[in-house]
Amino acid sequence: MTEDRTEALVERMLARDRTALARLMTLVENRAPELPAIMSRVYGHTGRAHVVGITGPPGAGKSTIADGLTACLRAAERRVGIVAVDPSSPFSGGAVLGDRIRMQAHFLDPGVFIRSLSTRGSHGGLARATRDMIRLLDAFGVDAVLVETVGVGQTELDVMRLADTVVVVLVPEAGDAVQVMKAGLLEIADVFVVNKADREGAERMHSELVQMLHLRPSGGWTIPVLLTQASASTGLDAVRDAIETHRAFLASDPEHAGRERARREGELLDVLDEELRRRVAQRLAAHGSDGLAPLLDAVRAGTVDPYTAALRILEDAPTLERLIGREE
Amino acid sequence: MTEDRTEALVERMLARDRTALARLMTLVENRAPELPAIMSRVYGHTGRAHVVGITGPPGAGKSTIADGLTACLRAAERRVGIVAVDPSSPFSGGAVLGDRIRMQAHFLDPGVFIRSLSTRGSHGGLARATRDMIRLLDAFGVDAVLVETVGVGQTELDVMRLADTVVVVLVPEAGDAVQVMKAGLLEIADVFVVNKADREGAERMHSELVQMLHLRPSGGWTIPVLLTQASASTGLDAVRDAIETHRAFLASDPEHAGRERARREGELLDVLDEELRRRVAQRLAAHGSDGLAPLLDAVRAGTVDPYTAALRILEDAPTLERLIGREE
Numbered sequence: 001m002t003e004d005r006t007e008a009l010v011e012r013m014l015a016r017d018r019t020a021l022a023r024l025m026t027l028v029e030n031r032a033p034e035l036p037a038i039m040s041r042v043y044g045h046t047g048r049a050h051v052v053g054i055t056g057p058p059g060a061g062k063s064t065i066a067d068g069l070t071a072c073l074r075a076a077e078r079r080v081g082i083v084a085v086d087p088s089s090p091f092s093g094g095a096v097l098g099d100r101i102r103m104q105a106h107f108l109d110p111g112v113f114i115r116s117l118s119t120r121g122s123h124g125g126l127a128r129a130t131r132d133m134i135r136l137l138d139a140f141g142v143d144a145v146l147v148e149t150v151g152v153g154q155t156e157l158d159v160m161r162l163a164d165t166v167v168v169v170l171v172p173e174a175g176d177a178v179q180v181m182k183a184g185l186l187e188i189a190d191v192f193v194v195n196k197a198d199r200e201g202a203e204r205m206h207s208e209l210v211q212m213l214h215l216r217p218s219g220g221w222t223i224p225v226l227l228t229q230a231s232a233s234t235g236l237d238a239v240r241d242a243i244e245t246h247r248a249f250l251a252s253d254p255e256h257a258g259r260e261r262a263r264r265e266g267e268l269l270d271v272l273d274e275e276l277r278r279r280v281a282q283r284l285a286a287h288g289s290d291g292l293a294p295l296l297d298a299v300r301a302g303t304v305d306p307y308t309a310a311l312r313i314l315e316d317a318p319t320l321e322r323l324i325g326r327e328e
Numbered sequence: 329m330t331e332d333r334t335e336a337l338v339e340r341m342l343a344r345d346r347t348a349l350a351r352l353m354t355l356v357e358n359r360a361p362e363l364p365a366i367m368s369r370v371y372g373h374t375g376r377a378h379v380v381g382i383t384g385p386p387g388a389g390k391s392t393i394a395d396g397l398t399a400c401l402r403a404a405e406r407r408v409g410i411v412a413v414d415p416s417s418p419f420s421g422g423a424v425l426g427d428r429i430r431m432q433a434h435f436l437d438p439g440v441f442i443r444s445l446s447t448r449g450s451h452g453g454l455a456r457a458t459r460d461m462i463r464l465l466d467a468f469g470v471d472a473v474l475v476e477t478v479g480v481g482q483t484e485l486d487v488m489r490l491a492d493t494v495v496v497v498l499v500p501e502a503g504d505a506v507q508v509m510k511a512g513l514l515e516i517a518d519v520f521v522v523n524k525a526d527r528e529g530a531e532r533m534h535s536e537l538v539q540m541l542h543l544r545p546s547g548g549w550t551i552p553v554l555l556t557q558a559s560a561s562t563g564l565d566a567v568r569d570a571i572e573t574h575r576a577f578l579a580s581d582p583e584h585a586g587r588e589r590a591r592r593e594g595e596l597l598d599v600l601d602e603e604l605r606r607r608v609a610q611r612l613a614a615h616g617s618d619g620l621a622p623l624l625d626a627v628r629a630g631t632v633d634p635y636t637a638a639l640r641i642l643e644d645a646p647t648l649e650r651l652i653g654r655e656e
Binding site: 036044047273276306315317 | 365372605624
């Protein structure tokens, strides 16, 4: 795509053209080479949306919570973006299709933009794509971005690091507090929700969590543990309020600024890393930019191992420059 | 660690010192900066072991199959390495602890080396660590490396690409053939195993799979669908035979050589990518190698966005050289 065309696409997206937004999201999902230029253009229009992560084990009712929160936010005339991230297999995420169908309740609402993301074969690219999608929605002008994951694996935890406020949804059957700790959820939760609160064990799970949180240094924010019955829309207002309260807390939290600084630096590292990898891959595929061809052939043939070849390339400034320097 | 000490460690590992192997594995797990040098030294001693991936949905009995295969291989006096990869959360992988305890059956056997890998917070590093562990076990002198995953998410599929032969284990309750396709298992399977074959639906799943495989271009290898009852050690010999047959097929398959070439090139890209990322991260953390400090400060403060900063760095050869060039 030419520079003019991507520029026109960004202009239209900033003017709230949904089709332009959808096309930019597809470029993000495909990790198009134009991305750094696009995102550099978009970035100045971001920073307004509150990013809310919603995670928890499969079947906890995350989508129902996201659905209910969206309804709350729409009632207050806020615009909402939803990114549903699904890195897992159908064996553990059987409810996704049903969830997506249910989310169609908001599908025709021009104040809601929904996108799901389930790239296979990407190289750690899911969290990066999610981050760029959040930025696009932010620049598009939504007030809140809800980022929802299907499960709680490694990829999902990476995705949750992108959120300002993380809501962890549990159900009584999800097991005990020890599992919550083992899944790394205690470190990332800003708000705990025990959903399906009408079921047996809800009160016990609630008090276990409250007790566990008492033992933990709070850093100024007291993590609330809320009971909901999302399918009956019970308790969702309290969740929305807790999210708002956490947002206000962040604005006044001196540590938050430091985390933001570190996050921006991490993002720079990620962008550099992705672009460097792209350049190396492209030029290796082009059969090694002249001087590299013999070494690359030796690696392919197995006569030089990949580690030795990498060390040779990394030690030799002109070769490295050919591989990752600016495109002519 | 000094170069002499890592060299000594590699020497001891090659002389079949288990403690040295375990220490090298820890370096691999921690992605130590010495890794390219270590692996470059190790690589020449690899290429002998057959790498068998064992994957499938949680609860399918993958560990029991791995256990049974290990017993078969040990009965034939083959040495076995096992890498158990667990990127998932305790919510979906409840059986892991029990499996590990059961694997202790082989724990005291000097012909078996078991290592589990469940790094959190790594950046796409789990597949890389698994690859390096396979290489170490190969150089250590095992005849077969069994790589076992807990579930079938994205990370697990990445890990399975490292195997010569992939065994996909299913159970009747795992659902229908459509799920198998959606999980991407059809593309990676070299051998299908329907475990817990005494349960209802086993025959139906078997014939569904056979039918589905008939519709698929085979590329010379006919994927067998085997029935097992691994907990009763029934059917495991047939699995071992199918793995051996597939190994022999690979040796004669003209396409295999091409895939090997592509795999080596991919490995070079991965090693380069990881080392470049390490250099950039280290030098950014050292507050931007002199000339970079003002730009880095602007990114941290939010006055220059990460994408724009990345583009500036990438366009400027001397800056890029400072960030990724050879260490002085």
